[in-house]
Amino acid sequence: xxxxxxxxxxxxxxxxxxxxxxxxxxxxxxxxxxxxxxxxxxxxxxxxxxxxxxxxxxxxxxxxxxxxxxxxxxxxxxxxxxxxxxxxxxxxxxxxxxxxxxxxxxxxxxxxxxxxxxxxxxxxxxxxxxxxxxxxxxxxxxxxxxxxxxxxxxxxxxxxxxxxxxxxxxxxxxxxxxxxxxxxxxxxxxxxxxxxxxxxxxxxxxxxxxxxxxxxxxxxxxxxxxxxxxxxxxxxxxxxxxxxxxxxxxxxxxxxxxxxxxxxxxxxxxxxxxxxxxxxxxxxxxxxxxxxxxxxxxxxxxxxxxxxxxxxxxxxxxxxxxxxxxxxxxxxxxxxxxxxxxx
Amino acid sequence: xxxxxxxxxxxxxxxxxxxxxxxxxxxxxxxxxxxxxxxxxxxxxxxxxxxxxxxxxxxxxxxxxxxxxxxxxxxxxxxxxxxxxxxxxxxxxxxxxxxxxxxxxxxxxxxxxxxxxxxxxxxxxxxxxxxxxxxxxxxxxxxxxxxxxxxxxxxxxxxxxxxxxxxxxxxxxxxxxxxxxxxxxxxxxxxxxxxxxxxxxxxxxxxxxxxxxxxxxxxxxxxxxxxxxxxxxxxxxxxxxxxxxxxxxxxxxxxxxxxxxxxxxxxxxxxxxxxxxxxxxxxxxxxxxxxxxxxxxxxxxxxxxxxxxxxxxxxxxxxxxxxxxxxxxxxxxxxxxxxxxxxx
Amino acid sequence: xxxxxxxxxxxxxxxxxxxxxxxxxxxxxxxxxxxxxxxxxxxxxxxxxxxxxxxxxxxxxxxxxxxxxxxxxxxxxxxxxxxxxxxxxxxxxxxxxxxxxxxxxxxxxxxxxxxxxxxxxxxxxxxxxxxxxxxxxxxxxxxxxxxxxxxxxxxxxxxxxxxxxxxxxxxxxxxxxxxxxxxxxxxxxxxxxxxxxxxxxxxxxxxxxxxxxxxxxxxxxxxxxxxxxxxxxxxxxxxxxxxxxxxxxxxxxxxxxxxxxxxxxxxxxxxxxxxxxxxxxxxxxxxxxxxxxxxxxxxxxxxxxxx
Numbered sequence: 002x003x004x005x006x007x008x009x010x011x012x013x014x015x016x017x018x019x020x021x022x023x024x025x026x027x028x029x030x031x032x033x034x035x036x037x038x039x040x041x042x043x044x045x046x047x048x049x050x051x052x053x054x055x056x057x058x059x060x061x062x063x064x065x066x067x068x069x070x071x072x073x074x075x076x077x078x079x080x081x082x083x084x085x086x087x088x089x090x091x092x093x094x095x096x097x098x099x100x101x102x103x104x105x106x107x108x109x110x111x112x113x114x115x116x117x118x119x120x121x122x123x124x125x126x127x128x129x130x131x132x133x134x135x136x137x138x139x140x141x142x143x144x145x146x147x148x149x150x151x152x153x154x155x156x157x158x159x160x161x162x163x164x165x166x167x168x169x170x171x172x173x174x175x176x177x178x179x180x181x182x183x184x185x186x187x188x189x190x191x192x193x194x195x196x197x198x199x200x201x202x203x204x205x206x207x208x209x210x211x212x213x214x215x216x217x218x219x220x221x222x223x224x225x226x227x228x229x230x231x232x233x234x235x236x237x238x239x240x241x242x243x244x245x246x247x248x249x250x251x252x253x254x255x256x257x258x259x260x261x262x263x264x265x266x267x268x269x270x271x272x273x274x275x276x277x278x279x280x281x282x283x284x285x286x287x288x289x290x291x292x293x294x295x296x297x298x299x300x301x302x303x304x305x306x307x308x309x310x311x312x313x314x315x316x317x318x319x320x321x322x323x324x325x326x327x328x329x330x331x332x333x334x335x336x337x338x339x340x341x342x343x344x
Numbered sequence: 345x346x347x348x349x350x351x352x353x354x355x356x357x358x359x360x361x362x363x364x365x366x367x368x369x370x371x372x373x374x375x376x377x378x379x380x381x382x383x384x385x386x387x388x389x390x391x392x393x394x395x396x397x398x399x400x401x402x403x404x405x406x407x408x409x410x411x412x413x414x415x416x417x418x419x420x421x422x423x424x425x426x427x428x429x430x431x432x433x434x435x436x437x438x439x440x441x442x443x444x445x446x447x448x449x450x451x452x453x454x455x456x457x458x459x460x461x462x463x464x465x466x467x468x469x470x471x472x473x474x475x476x477x478x479x480x481x482x483x484x485x486x487x488x489x490x491x492x493x494x495x496x497x498x499x500x501x502x503x504x505x506x507x508x509x510x511x512x513x514x515x516x517x518x519x520x521x522x523x524x525x526x527x528x529x530x531x532x533x534x535x536x537x538x539x540x541x542x543x544x545x546x547x548x549x550x551x552x553x554x555x556x557x558x559x560x561x562x563x564x565x566x567x568x569x570x571x572x573x574x575x576x577x578x579x580x581x582x583x584x585x586x587x588x589x590x591x592x593x594x595x596x597x598x599x600x601x602x603x604x605x606x607x608x609x610x611x612x613x614x615x616x617x618x619x620x621x622x623x624x625x626x627x628x629x630x631x632x633x634x635x636x637x638x639x640x641x642x643x644x645x646x647x648x649x650x651x652x653x654x655x656x657x658x659x660x661x662x663x664x665x666x667x668x669x670x671x672x673x674x675x676x677x678x679x680x681x682x683x684x685x686x687x688x
Numbered sequence: 689x690x691x692x693x694x695x696x697x698x699x700x701x702x703x704x705x706x707x708x709x710x711x712x713x714x715x716x717x718x719x720x721x722x723x724x725x726x727x728x729x730x731x732x733x734x735x736x737x738x739x740x741x742x743x744x745x746x747x748x749x750x751x752x753x754x755x756x757x758x759x760x761x762x763x764x765x766x767x768x769x770x771x772x773x774x775x776x777x778x779x780x781x782x783x784x785x786x787x788x789x790x791x792x793x794x795x796x797x798x799x800x801x802x803x804x805x806x807x808x809x810x811x812x813x814x815x816x817x818x819x820x821x822x823x824x825x826x827x828x829x830x831x832x833x834x835x836x837x838x839x840x841x842x843x844x845x846x847x848x849x850x851x852x853x854x855x856x857x858x859x860x861x862x863x864x865x866x867x868x869x870x871x872x873x874x875x876x877x878x879x880x881x882x883x884x885x886x887x888x889x890x891x892x893x894x895x896x897x898x899x900x901x902x903x904x905x906x907x908x909x910x911x912x913x914x915x916x917x918x919x920x921x922x923x924x925x926x927x928x929x930x931x932x933x934x935x936x937x938x939x940x941x942x943x944x945x946x947x948x949x950x951x952x953x954x955x956x957x958x959x960x961x962x963x964x965x966x967x968x969x970x971x972x973x974x975x976x977x978x979x980x981x982x983x984x985x986x987x988x989x990x991x992x993x994x995x
Contacts, residue, residue: 180706184706187975188707188711191934191936192932195936195955196711196955196963284937286956287955304941314837318837322830325829326826418898419895448902448903453901457899464892466896467896467915468893469914469915478900479900482900482901482906514990
């Protein structure tokens, strides 16, 4: 009896579902069939050496992460993505540094300048209300970053805790989790989010976060569960057990550090997907509501004006896409750095 | 079996008459250009093979013996692998200068190969019958039905029991030994003139190893093909090889008739190999492994590659690389002190 | 194999029930009174209200409501919307539209995704390979609704190659939305094919195929592609959820009267029976496709045997 459980689940897949499995599976591994000097072997050897006690586990981990860091620093795409994300983070925390106008202030908008195009004193033009579109777009970063980080942070923690329990202990709890994730995976992410958000009369940041966390954690669970099962049967866990380590200690000390890498890579890429999902929901009118400042809302408001004022859609779209792209590039770079095979 | 004496100089273009070597490898060099530097895997090797002859190429893993085999087959991955020098003449014509199509027509039809690991070398998603039959379909334009009939015949020939029933099975449904028989059936399907067996028994149980070697020897007697046996197993070599070429660090370091080399090696490395195998008459004595590891092929030393591990190494060995030279008729060695080693 | 399929279908039943109940519960937990919302500005007489409530079992407890609904479902009765139109009718009108859209999208994915992936995979690190990597990363980063606008603006408005919206003009109207819907998955298919092919090309049996004297075309086409397609097929099956999800957005942007727009509209007007009907259908199709993928998997890889 062999039932395959696809471990990398479809994240239901938002239309913006960059959270889907493809990127994770996709190693951009080069094709050097290592000559006798292939460094792959060296790394594998370094990683394989020193099984057994806690000290060498630390050493192995330390070398994995420091190797990864060394590799990252040389990766141009990583540097670009990190720089962009740094700028976007500052933009989210201190939008005032970038724009002297706060779109929420009274008097920030002049109806007379409604829909005017980009020009020297209003780089991105004005929206329907006549507000400065540049200020709109700058202030829109905050919501995206908060939702991306909160949702991914939340679903990662839930997924790791439940995934560790399911993978380590198996049994009825594992079966229950498998069925629940089946149900959530059966539901396309966006549709699920629309359904959940429909329950709330008022929709703000907390509601949107909640809906996306509810739909997001099963992926992390499956990913982490698979890692845990793979690590559980290794010799060094057996050794730790033989030396009398408790289950809790084995999970935290031995399994977690070794199983965390794929989850971390997935989470990084997922931030981009979640940001896109929020924008999509807000765009559809089922996510954040005015007067919230969100790229999705801005794009939605320009929907009917695509013929006359395309700049209203263009600028928030560009910022949104660059943000998502940055997280994806970061995740890609992280994966390459953490996967010994691709070195 | 005939035993040919290796030529000291590359043979002149052969005439159609017999005696001319079937395959001549002449000063062949292959390197891999990787991100981590250039790895010189094969450095100017030469040998010849006549019809009906068995040449064993002996060496540790990573010495370039498999790379040279893949180069002869024309299946070297390029990039990163590049032939930098030399010729491979089959019936007098340089394979390396042929068009891609001409090369493909020879591949499988005239020169064939058996790989080490039959499980990974057979395609998991096709039946063995289809994979053996593909030879007939590709080279002889056989119909699907005829190809299958030929496949069954071949499976009988390599003594796979109940071939008729098993022809539709997939590789994973066979045992290791049977899978290797499938590989062999595929390789000899079109009666090739040259068969290269690249460590054909390494992945198998000892008892099965003997059966496979017997099968190869028998097939060779029947068909008169030239056999290049690549191995690191001295026991295998002694039984069926006419001649031996010992490779070390991408270079041939000693050649000669099997018996001669076995009884009196003329190169310390060969000597070390002999000393490191268990023999019945040495029961109770310690084995003597060669100490140290082969050199890094990306950074070859200027002198003799074996010098760092050689018990006889002198300053001369470290400074100057000894060429492969004839020491007695039919014997060549790449050691400054070959005569002394031979006399020892 | 038949037993395996039967077992999988049995396993799907609790998932379907769980999902439809969950959807049902969420839909009927929606705030506000759907009957009053139905009337809009005009007040509805209490008597009519009562009758409607009764007709839709709105006063029963949730479990009872669901029981009645599921009972009807088993007899092929999907219920009616508030204006009395059978949900089955709505499905009959919208399903063909969405199926056409999804098929166009799948075709784009399969054809362009596979071609790009194969070409990039056999020539790793070539210019084309890098082009595929860069462009797929970009496509993956652009949310579908943004991509929809870009396509509408550039191809529809500026260049005038495609109709901007609607499917009144027939098949042509499906091309642009189909492409937009496919874009994200197309990128994944290309990358997955590329990686999978490149990995498989390093297998020993590829070396064997070359040693047999096969042409490069049959080395790749016959001996490698089939093995490489296995993960791609898995992806396509799982991807159906994403396509349906994307249909909600794509159909909205391009004004296409399909399932996605119907379900979105129904959620906003709190048409519970319509929402539950359509979403349960989505889940069912999704489960069915995953089963299909697993069966196809066994056909592609003889090492897999289901019992």
